[in-house]
Amino acid sequence: MPETATHPAPDANTAKLYLDDLQPGQRHVTGTRTLDADAIKAFAAQFDPQPFHLDEGAASRSFFGGLAASGWHTAAITMRLMVDGLPIAGGVIGAGADITWPAPTRPGDTLQAHCEILEVKPSRSRPDRGMITMRTETRNQRGEVVQLMTTKVVVFRRPGTWGAEG
Amino acid sequence: MPETATHPAPDANTAKLYLDDLQPGQRHVTGTRTLDADAIKAFAAQFDPQPFHLDEGAASRSFFGGLAASGWHTAAITMRLMVDGLPIAGGVIGAGADITWPAPTRPGDTLQAHCEILEVKPSRSRPDRGMITMRTETRNQRGEVVQLMTTKVVVFRRPGTWGAEG
Numbered sequence: 001m002p003e004t005a006t007h008p009a010p011d012a013n014t015a016k017l018y019l020d021d022l023q024p025g026q027r028h029v030t031g032t033r034t035l036d037a038d039a040i041k042a043f044a045a046q047f048d049p050q051p052f053h054l055d056e057g058a059a060s061r062s063f064f065g066g067l068a069a070s071g072w073h074t075a076a077i078t079m080r081l082m083v084d085g086l087p088i089a090g091g092v093i094g095a096g097a098d099i100t101w102p103a104p105t106r107p108g109d110t111l112q113a114h115c116e117i118l119e120v121k122p123s124r125s126r127p128d129r130g131m132i133t134m135r136t137e138t139r140n141q142r143g144e145v146v147q148l149m150t151t152k153v154v155v156f157r158r159p160g161t162w163g164a165e166g
Numbered sequence: 167m168p169e170t171a172t173h174p175a176p177d178a179n180t181a182k183l184y185l186d187d188l189q190p191g192q193r194h195v196t197g198t199r200t201l202d203a204d205a206i207k208a209f210a211a212q213f214d215p216q217p218f219h220l221d222e223g224a225a226s227r228s229f230f231g232g233l234a235a236s237g238w239h240t241a242a243i244t245m246r247l248m249v250d251g252l253p254i255a256g257g258v259i260g261a262g263a264d265i266t267w268p269a270p271t272r273p274g275d276t277l278q279a280h281c282e283i284l285e286v287k288p289s290r291s292r293p294d295r296g297m298i299t300m301r302t303e304t305r306n307q308r309g310e311v312v313q314l315m316t317t318k319v320v321v322f323r324r325p326g327t328w329g330a331e332g
Contacts, residue, residue: 047242048249050257063259063320071260072242076213079238083214091216093229094237100262154229 016089018158019130022120030085030113033077035069037107043073068104074111074147075099078138081113093154095131103146110141118150122157129156182255184324185296188286196251196279199243201235203273209239234270240277240313241265244304247279259320261297269312276307284316288323295322 037056044053048070051058059067075097083092105111119133132155138147203222210219214236217224225233241263249258271277285299298321304313 043242047246049246050249052257063256070242070245071263072238072245076209076236076238076242079236080213080215083216090229091218094267096264096266097237098262098264101260 016087017155018089018161019120019122019132019155020158020161022117022132022155024117024119026117028086028115030081030115032110032112033081034108034110035073035077035105037067040067040069040073040105040107043076044070047072064104066104067107069106069109071099071101071147074101074105074138075149077105077111078113078136078147078149081111081138082115082136085113086115088153088155089158090154090156095152095154097149097151099147099149101147103140103144105140105146109146111138111146113138127157129154131155182253183321184255184327185286185288185298185321186324186327188283188298188321190283190285192283194252194281196247196281198276198278199247200274200276201239201243201271203233206233206235206239206271206273209242210236213238230270232270233273235272235275237265237267237313240267240271240304241315243277244279244302244313244315247277247304248281248302251279252281254319254321255324256320256322261318261320263315263317265313265315267313269306269310271306271312275312277304277312279304293323295320297321 041054044050052062052064052068053059053070056067059065079092086092114137116135117132118135120130121132122130132153134151134153136147136149136151137145138149140146207220210216218228218230218234219225219236222233225231245258252258280303282301283298284301286296287298288296298319300317300319302313302315302317303311304315306312
């Protein structure tokens with residue numbers, strides 16, 4: 001095992017991305033994840049037990065006009081897609097997010113995250129790391145945006161590249 | 167059953183809050199929820215499978231210095247506390263959220279949400295509803311803020327109060 005999970009040994013880390021590898025405009029499209037009505041209801045029962053996330057009949061008479069996933073379920077699935085898809089060294093460590101849900105996620109939807117780096121900012125006080133700002137659109141199989149998110153993510157610098165600045 | 171879940175019959179709705187009942191400065195403290203290491207790992211395995219959310223050993227050598235819940239787990243628990251605690255007629259329908267995690271959620275933490283209404287805005291185009299802006303601090307048992315969130319929530323007006331404006 002490496003000494004720290006945030007700075008894995010190079011051999012465990014082939015093709016992993018460090019802050020030094022990232023720049024604004026870079027894009028990444030993740031894999032996909034499909035969710036069904038059972039998954040929507042299971043998440044809702046645990047974290048967001050409102051009728052429009054739990055029951056087709058009540059949902060059809062609600063604001064949503066049919067069963068819809070909790071926005072936090074869409075957010076959690078998006079995180080899974082990003083964790084599986086973005087080879088950031090040390091992991092995807094979010095400091096915060098600004099998030100909207102322009103359209104509901106429905107049973108049978110297949111979600112995919114489209115990520116774009118907006119900003120890359122080395123830390124002034126901590127030379128081993130920095131912060132990137134990333135815009136992530138979560139789209140369904142029809143290309144509709146069900147979630148739009150801007151996140152701040154902590155990213156480490158490549159070991160050995162920042163000693164002189166420390 | 168009422169005709170629409172968003173406008174339940176009055177008798178099903180005693181003490182429920184409509185937009186007309188809300189104003190800036192109102193506060194609400196929710197119930198609590200305690201989470202253990204198993205809950206943290208179960209959520210992470212499904213939605214955020216990174217070593218610092220899954221394994222105590224790896225977590226102790228990571229950025230977090232010990233097992234920490236996914237921020238999305240903290241967000242989901244906060245939603246549950248709000249859904250259980252806020253008697254908003256028609257439910258808690260979030261349009262978006264701005265969220266930061268100033269401190270990690272740890273195994274054994276007991277979370278509680280402290281909500282304050284910042285703004286109440288009737289819709290211009292849809293007289294039956296409006297939008298409130300709410301600030302929610304999720305605190306642990308030591309009073310530390312583990313999540314700070316500002317949300318926009320759709321809230322309906324009390325039936326019968328808005329006909330003249332439509």
